[in-house]
Amino acid sequence: MAKTKAKDTPRQEDATSAKPAKQGDAAIDTATTLILTGADIVGIGEEAEILVGGKNYNTALISQIAGIRAPQFRAVSSVAFHRVLDETKVNASLIREVVNDGYRRVNWNDEEVNSDPEYMKNLVRDLAEEARGKFADASGTAIKLRTFINNVVEGFATSPEGIDQLRKRSVLVQVAILSVDMPAEVREAVSNAYNDICRDAGLEDVPVAVRSSAAGEDSRKKAFAGLQDTYLNIVGAAQAVKAYQWDCASAYNLRSMTYRREAILDAVAAAERTGDDSIAENAKIEWAIENTSLSVCIMRMINPVISGTAFAADTATGCRGTSRNDLVSIDASYGLGEAVVGGMVTPDKLFVFQRDDGPEVVIRNMGYKDKKIVYDDKEGGTKLVKVSDEEAYRWALSLAQAEEVARGVRAISVAYGGCIMDTEFCIDQSDRLWFVQARPETRWNEELERHPHTIFMRRMEVEKKAVATAEVILEGNGASRGAGQGMVRFLRSALELNKIQKGDVLAAERTDPDMVPGMRVASAILADAGGDTSHAAITSRELGIPAVIGIQRAETLRALDGQYVTVDGSRGCVYRGLLPLQEVGGEMDLSQLPATKTKVGLILADVGQALFLSRLRNVPDFEVGLLRAEFMLGNIGVHPQALEAYDNGTLPTLIEAKVKELDAKLTKIVREQLAAGFINVQIKLRGYVGLVTGLAGELDALADHAGARGTDEVMAVHRQIRELEKRLDHHLEEVTRRLDLLKTSADLATHVAIILGYWDELQEKAVDPDAIKRRYEIKARIEERAAAVAEDPMVKDTLSKIAAMRQEVARQVGIKGQIDDLQSLLGKIRKQLFSRGFRSGKELYVQTLSQGLGLFAMAFHGKAILYRTTDFKSNEYRNLLGGSLFEAVEDNPMLGYRGVSRNIHDWEIESFKLARGIFGGKNLHIMLPFVRTVEEATSMKRYLERVHKLHSGDDGLKMFIMSEIPSNAILAKQFIQEFDGFSIGSNDMTQMVLGTDRDNPALRHIYDEEDPAVVWALLVTIFAGQKYGKKVGFCGQGVSNSLILRGLVAIAGIVCASVVPDTYFRTKFDMAHVEAEDIPVSRLGEWLGQQHLERLKTVLRENKYEHIAKKYDTAADIKDWYDGELTRLAEQLRENLESPKAAFYRQEMETFRRLFHKSVLYATWDWPSTVYDAMRQAGFDSFKEQAEALAAQRLKKW
Secondary structure (H helix, E strand, O other): EEEEOOOOOOOOOOOOOOOOOOOOOOOOOOOOEEEOHHHHHHHHOOOOOOOOOOHHHHHHHHHOOOOHHHHHHHEEEEHHHHHHHHEEOOHHHHHHHHHHHHHOOOOOOOHHHHHHHHHHHHHHHHHHHHHHHHHOOOOOEEEEHHHHHHHHHHHHOOOOOHHHHHHHHHHHHHHHHHHOOHHHHHHHHHHHHHHHHHHHHHHHHOOOEEEEEEEEOOOOOOOOOOOOEEEEOOOOHEEEEEHHHHHHHHOHHHHHHHHHHEEEEEEHHHHHHHHHHHHHHHHHHHHHHHHHHEEEEEEOOEEEEEEEEEOOOOOOOOOOOOOOOOOOOEEEEEEHHHHHHOOOOEEEEEEEOOOOOOOEEEEEEEEEOOEEEEEOOOOOOHHHHHHHHHOOOOOOOOOHHHHHHHHHHHHHHHOOOOOOOEEEEEEEOOOOOEEEEEEOOOOOHHHHHHHHEEOOOOOOEEHHHHOOOOEEEOOOOEEOOOOEEEEEEEEEOOOHHHOOOOOOOOEEEEOHHHHHHHHOOOOOEEOOOOOOOHHHHHHHHOOOOOOOOOOHHHHHHOOOOOOEEEEOOOEEEEEEEEOOEEEEEOOOEEHHHOOOOEEEEEOOOHHHHHHHHHHHHHOOOOEEEEEEEEHHHHHEEEOOHHHHHHHHHHHHHHHHHHHHHHHHHHHHHHHHHHHHOOOOOOHHHHHHHHHHOOOOHHHHHHHHHHHOOOOOEEEEEHHHHHHHHHHHHHHHHHHOOOOOHHHHHOHHHHHHHHOOOOOOHHOOOOOHHHHHHHHHHHHHHHHHHHHHHHOHHHHHHHHHHHHHHHHHHHHHOOOOHHHHHHHHHHHHHHHHHHHHOOOHHHHHHHHHHHHHHHHHHHHHOOOEEEEEOOOOOOOHHOOOHHHOOOOOOOOOOOHHOOOHHHOOOOOOOOOHHHOOOEEEEEEOEEEEOOOOOHHHHHHHHHHHHHOOOOOOOOOOOOOEEEEOOHHHOOOOHHHHOEEEEEEEEHHHHHHHHOOOOOOOHHHHOOOOOOOOOHHHHHHHHHHHHOOOOOOEEEOOHHHHOOOHHHHHHHHHHHOOOEEEEHHHHHHHHHHHHHHHHOOHHHHHHHHHHHHHHHHHHHHHOOOOOHHHHHOOOHHHHHHHHHHHHHHHHHHHHHHHHOOOOHHHHHHHHHHHHHHHHHHHHHHOOOOOHHHHHHHHOOOOOOOHHHHHHHHHHOOOOH
């Protein structure tokens, strides 16, 4: 490629948006002009999009933006396409004959046919060449190309034909278009366009991309992207003309035609559903295949080192970043961008946004970039190249490059009026950034435009209980939220679309636009490769289908063909079988939310969910009352102490010691099972002992010589034999004493020590020099003898039988799995560090946690977030890689080694500080969990202050403590004085106050947040906050679960109540309703009694006791009835205790009691006394004093 004068600098105009042509410029005749420049298109204005298509229109706009470097291009107007259809002719019968013959020659079940993504394209071209060669000799009359096309596609939109028949119609049209000679004027115009690009670039023989630019494609309303073909690395004017003709034919490929067909069918269904016939009529005109129009973009290709896509939002959730709408999400890989867009690789994922003080924040996750697409200099076009693992697991973009991409995307977004933009970029060998495509993103722009204040949350999810026991088959990137299930249909290519039925799970190594007809009817999508901006991810989000991509286990995915699975796009998991699903969420119109005195916040753990709900930060009184660490630490997947040991080199020693411990435990189990007769191993003991001692060999040698001697010599030999036999018997006695040890050990040295009689001596501790010398001598003899017999078949057989027996026992009791996990631990940690781009365990831990916190802080920019430090229980820590090395098995982990008693890991505190600093999360505050004593609280606070320099008030930092243990409520006044406030954890508080285990099904009926003892503890905490002017929030499940608790905390005057996302909207209205009643705390007890009485009457009506609910007005009267019924049932049971009816009467009494006893107790409880006692416990002398403190607290700005 010869160079003249390259023109590769970005535009330098002052304005950031594209400028229209100046008045007086020569007008462009759009009816006849075949080629347009970027300036021409911008001069025409928005009307040009109809003429040149969305891709050309967008390319023209970005080429005019200051500071953006875009490749030179020319737009081939749709006028040229229509001239091709109107000015050329085809022999219809010849085309049909060639296509029919060609179809008959293909074995459509052939592996090569189905696995080659280019097969159909090449078949069409071959058939077109065949038709072109036969045209001169063919009989029949030639007809206009447009007439032939309309004849073929007539009725396509509503045809009941299967996918194979529809594909054949597409092939007929494409072959016809490729068989004609291009009109001379069109050919000349395309040639000139290519030459003009070379001139503009200051280069000769510039490689170009020839891309479709259909009407509506890449517009603000329709993506329509990838439906027609793109041809890369086209060099020379003649090749550009040929590629243009290929693109014209691709306007009628199957994916394009079925896209139009499905749009019409969807409109027809909508018309039938709504009764509005105009919906269908308008769609039939807009999407009619007969009205197909196509323009083409010819663009200079940049030879990239790195390429990717960049969105002005998070692609999965629509989050725009901070309140400045500054988030740019980037997918990057090596080579040409088609590898990212086509989902061939799992790219690096980067999020870039700005800190309040200006600098950019870059958060990144490593992908697996194991291949790249590059130019094929020999054959032309492109080729796929393998990338080594070392390079595949290296960051594609530097931090500085990521920041530059982000600034460019923001500039493009500004030029488009601030909408979310989907861009493609590349970086060349000279480290220059190019933007090669840009288009308004469709899904989120449309949703935010139509519903700016509404968050749509309704979707199907896997039931939580089912997830806990589900078998995870595959894991990947959850690219589209929700859950779907069905039979897996693995497609080798789009030629197998006929395998997909409605409700199936479509699986493929990667999806492409040809698969869209199948994706539309699938219940879920699985793709082995791809990132958040791959075809599979974007299309599944647009279609609202759950998707898991970037699985990277192609063989396993292929093997699932024909099996039933459940796809969990929210968690990025694929489960075996059909798990129960539930509909969750709803619609939240934030503009309808009422104002409340009580702030309502969220309980969150998942970064993806936080990004999805980020618009809640626009609610004035919103905050995140509880951000759990456990989900982010679960993403690390390794016990922090295992990572520490890995870094300091002690992990192999710890593993070895633990394996020895497990091996000893296994030996004990094997010995017990041998003694009980459950297992056995057969050893020919005499022969084995003789072999190991060497006595068997000596005996055999003497026996061979016994008959060749005289009488005296024979007698002497016999005496020697008897002596050897005695020695053998002595060894057998030794072995018999240790037979259990011999049969449980597969170690040859142990066997030799036992058989030679050294075992007991080796167990004694050697202290004096002679004893130590003796020990070394014994070990040397054992090693010598073991080496001598190691290869003997009997020894090998004996040891292998014992080893096999141990393995089987180990498998049965679970020890084998533990040992295997330990022995693979080092390798797993190495792989995780390598594949995620980290150099040490500390870097993995700190970066993963701090980046997750940074994203939370960005999502809710300007709103307080209370980060609760890790509260993993020991059993949860044990489930992490390496957890068994550091965690004991506790009978009740809920009461065990957890919370602040474990101390907060220094790495976790470093992560928190990094998130508040480098990642801009000044809205993050810290909260300590499960603090048992005042001493623990003060000690940990001092540690944070003195060791980590975390002081309340510095940079707005606040320190909170969870109130979730009875001691926290009993000593609330003492605890709260050390911190900035409390957050009530009702889950643990309930189980601790009631002495129950919420994980124990047998005690589930006792666990109740509305119990008077629990209510007392909650109220003491709330009132203590008011007494000392501190903030008190609520972050347990209680407010989410209980309508009464919502009212209770609102009336009591809690500052903030946080709930799970699914109940946020409802809680806001419930709080407003209660607050509107303006009930003072002095009447809270009365309100509680009334609520529980209404609840009791509802329970009575639901259980067919409506007559009781009508008969009695007061709780006391209902209690008298209840006591009388219970007495009657008890007497029935007493009278029948010894009869067969006892079980029936006992069940009847228990059922009655279970239905009503709590409701009756709560309705008759002295709630005013409970409220008063709690108020006094908090330090108030009267309700008046409490009301004044509450009023003062509400004046504070938290």
